[in-house]
Amino acid sequence: MADILKPPTYVSPWARDDDVSEVLKLARTFFEREVTPHLARFAEQHQVDKETWLAAGAAGLLCISVPEEYGGGGGTFAHEAAVLWEQGRAGDDALGYSVHSSIVAHYVLTYGSEEQKQRWLPRMASGELVGAIAMTEPSTGSDLQRIRTTARREGDSYVVNGSKTFITNSSHAGLVVIVARTGGEGSKGISLIVAEVDGLEGFERGRVLQKVGQHGQDTRELAFTDMRVPVANLLGEEEGQGFYQLMHQLPQERLAIAVGAVGAADLAVELAVAYSKEREAFGAPIASFQNTRFTLAEVSTDVLAARTFLDWCVGLHVEGRLDAATASRAKYWTTDVQCDVIDRCLQVFGGYGYMLEYPIARLYAGARVQKIYGGTNEIMKELISRSL
Ligand SMILES: Cc1cc2nc3c(=O)[nH]c(=O)nc-3n(C[C@H](O)[C@H](O)[C@H](O)COP(=O)(O)OP(=O)(O)OC[C@H]3O[C@@H](n4cnc5c(N)ncnc54)[C@H](O)[C@@H]3O)c2cc1C
Secondary structure (H helix, E strand, O other): OHHHHOOOOOOOHHHOOHHHHHHHHHHHHHHHHHHHHHHHHHHHHOOOOHHHHHHHHHOOOOOOOOOHHHOOOOOOHHHHHHHHHHHHHOOOOOOOHHHHHHHHHHHHHHHOOHHHHHHHHHHHHHOOOEEEEEOOEOOEOOOHHHOOOEEEEEOOEEEEEEEEEEEOOOOOEEEEEEEEEOOOOOHHHEEEEEEEOOOOOOEEEEEEOOOOOOOOOOOEEEEEEEEEEEHHHEOOOOOOOHHHHHHHHHHHHHHHHHHHHHHHHHHHHHHHHHHHHHOEEOOEEHHHOHHHHHHHHHHHHHHHHHHHHHHHHHHHHHOOOOOHHHHHHHHHHHHHHHHHHHHHHHHHOHHHHHOOOOHHHHHHHHHHHHHOOOOOHHHHHHHHHHOO
């Protein structure tokens, strides 16, 4: 029976590369030392420490898939996935690594001018400059074409007005990619404008939002009132490219969410297996009950299946072949699996599973939003269905 209860040992094809397996080890050590022991404190203060970002930078984990000439690690998305995997496996839902490294850095890398890349990426790689992306507004999330934040051109500046909500990394962010309207209605009027926000007049960080989970994450509202940003901070050569740029980058964001989802589900299974062997009821370990064993057999199968699909998608993305529909499949399906697996693992813990001092409870609370951000799972199905 013991074999059924063990999660399968499996090495992802993308992680067989020596370099990537080194990153896995490096990231594991980083999360073990710098994050996991502090998760309860991060949750209380609703943010990680600034030093956590600097430590991640010093360890070489930030902007790991950005070329070395811009201060990055010179890797591929496989290296990025290695960090995200270990973050999921560490049960860390506080450090906004993916927004900073997998998303914001790649907007700058892909659409930035040489000058912009030189100016921002090295400081992002060191952790000195933390990145955030501000798309969602109080009145619109899924329907991004309806955003109302405006960036009106006045001389050498954009004058930005509007508000954003649910923005990850909001407390620490020094660099915010703002989705703003530079032109008329609809998708063609949208541009991406980068603001260096520390001390910037007209920029305000709103209250920290009280969430169901991910309490260590600094999620806030942001407000812009006649905030002046140099015209030179537009991403791309001309205005009106923002919507296209977003659509092009969102698959990587969705895949990054999927990596963390499977990593967290894998951890949940490991925790439940261990607990089932320790906890006794009716004079025997709960692992001796068929229901417990079958639950663990099922969830370990779910995680293995999710992991193989994930590996396939990561492999495709590294080769530049991951399309938007497949990234959407990965995002919606793995996050559904994550929520389901963690819920079933929590049940194995009985009442202790509902206590926040148990990591399984934090995994449960943190997982729910994975079906919502990065494009809701319903929107993912819309995108997939359009491709059929
Ligand atoms: C913790 C957290 C962190 C976040 N971080 C960021 C961030 O860093 N930056 C950022 O810009 N945003 C961020 N978001 C916002 C997130 O991306 C949005 O919440 C998400 O895109 C959904 O938008 P909404 O909340 O406005 O929901 P709505 O768009 O109002 O959707 C409400 C419901 O309607 C459904 N729905 C909407 N349209 C359709 C449709 N066409 N077909 C079927 N169903 C539909 C949705 O699936 C959902 O169930 C974050 C959110 C959370 C909760």
